[in-house]
Amino acid sequence: MAKGRRAAYSRWDGSQVGFELDAFDVFEEMTDDLLYHGDINAALRRMLQSGFHDRNGERLQGLREMLEKLRRSRRDRLEQYDLGGVYDDIAQELREVVDTERRSLEDLVREARESGDLRRREITEQVAQERQMQLDMLSPDLAGMVRDLQRYEFTSSEARQRFDELLDQLRQQLVQSYVNQMAGAMSNVSPEQMQRMKDMLAELNRMLEQRQRGEEPDFEGFMERYGDFFPENPRDLDELLEVMAQRMAAMQALLNSMTPEQRAQLQGLAEQLLEDMDLRWQVDQLGENLRSMFPDLGWNRRYDFTGQDPLSFAEAASMLQELGDIDQLENLLRGATNPGALAEVDLDRARDLLGDDAARSLERMAELARLLEEAGLIENKEGHLELTPRGIRRVGQNALSDLFRKMTDDQFGRHELQRTGVGHERDFDTKPYEFGDPFNLHIGRTIRNAIQRTGGGIPVALAPDDFEVERTEQLVRSSTVLMLDLSLSMPMRDNFLPAKKVAMALHALISSQFPRDYLGIVGFSEVARELKPEQLPEVSWDFVYGTNMQHAFQISRRLLARQSGTKQIIMITDGEPTAHITPSGDVFFNYPPVRETVDATLREVGRCTREGIRINTFMLDPTPHLRAFVEKLSELNRGRAFFTTPETLGDYVLVDFIEQRRQLLKGRRAS
Incomplete structure (x- = not known):
């Protein structure tokens, strides 16, 4: 009976490594990117490109880093090796065969001379001279040299044996290269094995024809008969064909990468060694079928080898396969627009090409979307990822936490509200x-x-x-509208992300700590528009010029008219008013601001003041024109103006909001 597994548990002490990827940590990592660009798909894509650190501080490599490694790996190989070695190696072995034969002829002549037999000497010298002349007249190209030596009658049994062994080796390399290196069962190229190879190729081609006619080939029966040819142990016909196509494409890349002279030598050598026309036809037919089935495998790719180290024929075929794998992985990583696409990566091959760290990074990054979906932060809608309501709240909480971390303890304490009851607040x-x-x-x-x-x-x-x-104490209520400048100057001056982060943080603060308060949001550039909280994460700047505060005040005043309690507008901007709505309903824009626009905006400020709405303005990079305008606005409205920077904007807005909330509560108690 098998023993059951035993597990031991211990208290977590912080030293154990585990739970490396946490959805909320990942979400926090991408919050700024998500806020800036407003697209969860783009934020995930940039995270994949750049990489990130998990909760244990371990860095996950980004795709950009991996792609650079692949490009460097390809460049190193091309600068190190030379395809000419394919022929140098074969030519050197053929020369050694010829040298062995010449030495044997010289030994025969010497023995005949030493024998003292004149007739033997004459015949031996005549035969040796003829053979030496045949060797001198061997064709200079490899295919011709092989053909001439096949017709040559060797004197040396050693030379004949070496030549036959070389031919067998070359035949096997050629056969294995031309048919995807799948001939694992062919330890030799005997006539029986060659016939079995032809039968296998013929049946495989028939299976492809059956597939094209819509019939179902007998893949299991094929594997029972010829499975020993396929060490990869493919699970189905599609997997087998894809592997074969990749390797045949690599062989074609080898031919493409050779010079015309080298290519002609290889093709001639193949025709000389693979004399069986039926075998060549079956191989060519298979290649045509696979090329039509897998047209995107790079059948026309070529590589420019510029190095000095020669490659043997077998090494060259293996090298081209490896370069093909580099290309394939590079294309897959370059085209990966979401984490799910990384599930297609062959992790074992990625480990061979990029190392353990990169393979582990790919494996874990492929889980990102699934983790975020399971945590309820995103959802997949027809292939497009979108934030869920929980995800939107989390973005705001992350923004709020990020801003709070920047504040010192003496700047800000927790607001008094710990829980709410109907009509009352705890004291x-x-x-x-x-x-x-x-x-x-x-x-x-x-x-x-x-x-x-x-x-x-x-x-x-x-x-x-x-x-x-x-x-x-009786409940105090505050109604706030946040006016957010979305004009093109905001991202140009690096003000957009801090401003949007404040908007998300303020929404998170009010919805979680002051649930009875009202927060409206109005975005403005050339014109203004109301923004719903669920739209905030995806809000981006407008690619237009114009800062239409007048229209924004109109919409804010209309929103606050439906609310009760103390009313205020918080305006975040980096520019003076340069646009307004004319009485005819048209948009008027001019830079620098003209009196007509300033007066129209101040009239709206006056209406807000008469309706009891306080306007607090937070200025980023204030210009003299903006300062002058805001001073006039504050004079009319009795609101306050803050000249701040992107780094301190969040501190100013949140602390001011809380302090105003406290003042409201203290004022109510005093009364």
Whole structure:
């Protein structure tokens, strides 16, 4: 009986490594990018390109880094090797065969001379002279030399044996290269094996013809008969054909990469060695079928080898296969627009080409979209990723947390609200209960009063005088509209991301800490428009010129007219008003600002003031024109102006909002 697995558990002490990828950590990593560009798909794509650190601090390599490694790896190979070595190696071995034969002829002549037999000497010298002349007249090209030596009658048994072994080796290399190196079962190229090879190729071609006619080939039966030819152990016909196509494309790339002279020599050598016309026809037919089935495998690619190290024929075929794998992986990584596309990567091959770290990075990055979906942060809608409501809230929380981390403790303390009740806010103080008080009983102090009164004992007997309730104040409510400048100058001056982060943070703060408060958002450039909270993550700047504060104040005033409580507008901008809506409804734009635009904007400020709306302005990179305008705005409205920077904008806005909230609460208590 097999023993069951045993597992041991220990308390987490922080030293263990695990849980490397966390959806919320990944989401926080991409928050700034998501806020800046407003597209979760683009943010994920840029994260894949650049890489990132997991929660353990381990860096996951980005696709840009991997692509550079692949390009460098390809360049190193091309600058190191020379395809001419394919022929140098064969030519050198043929020369050694010829030299062995020449030495044998010289030995025969010497032995005949030493024998003292004149007739033997004459015949031997005549034969040796004829043979030496045949060797002198061998064709200079490899195919011709092989053909001439096949017809030559060797004197040396050693030379004949070496030549036959060389031919067998070359035949096997050629056969294996031309048929995808799948001939794992061909340890030799005997006539029987060659016939079996032809039968296998013929049946494979028939299977392809059956597939084209819509019939179902007998792949299992084929593998039972010829499975030993395929060490990859393909699971189905499609997998087998793809592997074969990749390798035949690599062989074609080898031919394409050779000079015309080298290519002619190889083709001539192949025709000389593979004399069986039926075999060549089957190979050519297979190549044509695979080329039509897999047209995108780079059948026309070629490589420019410029190095000095010679490659043997087998090494060259392997090198071209490796370069093909580099190309394929490079194309896949370059075209990966989302994490799911990385699931197509052959991790074992990626490990061979890029190393363990890159393969591990690819494996984990392929999980990103799935992790974010399972965490409920994104959803896939017809192949396009979108933020869920939970994801939108998380973006705001991340923005809020990021801004809070920049504040020192003495700048800001947690707001008094810990929980909300109908019509009341807690004051964190208690008092004896009086008739008419809200019955927000403080259990701990009530029981303590009873015990002090009775001296202890169980059960504790409560009396009305023991009741102690929490002090409460009537609920204060604030209604705010955030006016966000979306004009083209915001990204040009690097102000857009800080401003949008403040918008998300303010929304997260109000929705989580002050749920009874109202927050409206208005974006403005050439014209203004209301923005819903769910639109915020995807909001980007407008590719137009114009800062239409007048229209933005109109929309903000209309939004606040439907609200109660203290009303305010928070405006974040980096430019003075340069556009307004004319009485006819047209947009008027001019830079620098003209009096007509400034007056139209200030009239809206006056309407906001009469309706009790306070306007607080946060200026980024204030120009003299903007300063002058905001000073006039503040004079009319009695609001405040803050001259700030992208680095401190969040501090100013959030702290000011909280302080205003506190002042409201204190004012209500005093009354």
